[in-house]
Amino acid sequence: MARIKYTYDTQTCRYERVKRTWMDVFLNFAGYLATAAVVATFVVLIRNAYYETPQTRSLTRENESLREHHENLRAELFEVSSVIDALNQRNNNIYRKIYEAEPLQNGASTTRSNFSKHYKTILQNGWDNEDYVEDAVDKIEKIRKASSKRSMEEVIRLARDNSEILTSLPAIQPVENKDLKKxxxxxxxxxxxxxxxxxxxxxxxxxxxxxxxxxxxxxxxxxxxxxxxxxxxxxxxxxxxxxxxxxxxxxxxxxxxxxxxxxxxxxxxxxxxxxxxxxxxxxxxxxxxxxxxxxxxxxxxxxxxxxxxxxxxxxxxxxxxxxxxx
Known part of the structure; x- marks a missing residue:
């Protein structure tokens, strides 16, 4: 039962009953709702700050997995860079010493340049965009395969066209020297x-x-x-x-x-x-x-x-x- 309120009337010197209007009821109800909303918001914020929901835990694990995946990609990209440098050096030695030809201009050296360009772009754009990272890695893989294929095809062509060079190249010692003491x-x-x-x-x-x-x-x-x-x-x-x-x-x-x-x-x-x-x-x-x-x-x-x-x-x-x- 709602409490009955009275107010003192100075003219009649009596307590008169206070009459409530529908506006008074509405304002009281709105005040209760606002207070409840503030309290509920505060409770939710505290709960989210100190307690993880199943969805939050799932997202956290997914982020950690993506971070580990990106670190692995970073390591793989550095490894690809070193391998390309080694292939570049090996190809240069093959062309200069065996085939007496200039190194390929569109081979491993170009791959190294393209690789560096894509890798720098990855670093500038960050690792948060997974689609971009996968796209960049895919481009690097295509560059690497195309370079290896182009270089190998060129080597095979030179080997076929210059097979006599391999046998005529002075490639042994002029005396028997198995013990390397001569x-x-x-x-x-x-x-x-x-x-x-x-x-x-x-x-x-x-x-x-x-x-x-x-x-x-x-x-x-x-x-x-x-x-x-x-x-x-x-x-x-x-x-x-x-x-x-x-x-x-x-x-x-x-x-x-x-x-x-x-x-x-x-x-x-x-x-x-x-x-x-x-x-x-x-x-x-x-x-x-x-x-x-x-x-x-x-x-x-x-x-x-x-x-x-x-x-x-x-x-x-x-x-x-x-x-x-x-």
Missing amino acids: LASGFGMRINPFHKARVMHFGIDFATHRGDNVLATGDGRVKLVKSNSKLETGYGNYIEIDHGNGYVTRYAHLGEIEVGQGDRVKRGDTIAKAGNSGGSIAPHVHYEIIKDGNQIDPLNFMIQGLDDHMFRTLRQVAGRENQSLD
Whole structure:
């Protein structure tokens, strides 16, 4: 039962009953509703701040999963970058050293540029847009596949068109040297054994016994044979083989020569016996590679029959600035 309210009437000096209108009832009801709404809002805010709903927990787990997925994508993108750099370096070595061609302009180097562009865009746009991230990753994957396909097709084409280059390339040591102990002096500044001054040594010296086999390091045609030299200076008895594509190999200070000018030889054929002719202080083979008229380091071409450890061993020995044998 609603309480009855009275008010004092000063004119009649009596308490008169207060009459309520519908407006009074409406205002009271509206006040109650407003108070209830404020209290309910406050309760909901406190509940949301300190208690998780099932939906909130689900969204939190989903966000954590997406964050982990994005971090994995970031790591994968960096890994793709390093792999592309390695492929780029490998392709450059293949083209420059084996095929004597310039590296592909639309190959791995372009891929690296495109990759960097897309990756920087990802970083600028952030990792919150999952659709954008997946689109960028898809573009990078397409670039990587297209680059690998283009590069490999180009290598296959060059291999087919230049199959003779692979067999004519001077790619082995000119003497049997399985224990790697015969390399005596490398390419570069060395001490001359006669006047003891530092001079440029344009080849590699392999210490041998007289009569050891001297091998052709690649297929080619014998360009020059110099024999019966009695002078104790210069190359003595020596052979030059033209391998084509601007490559010529020279084998000096030989003993008996077993080929003639114009002969065709195969890689690994015996072309002479080791000796001590010309300006030489001990039996050895002086070996040079000449590319387009310029003498270059032969060690860089000894790629057949050597694993990484063996090559590093030869590189270490050849790098010592010792006294040459000629």
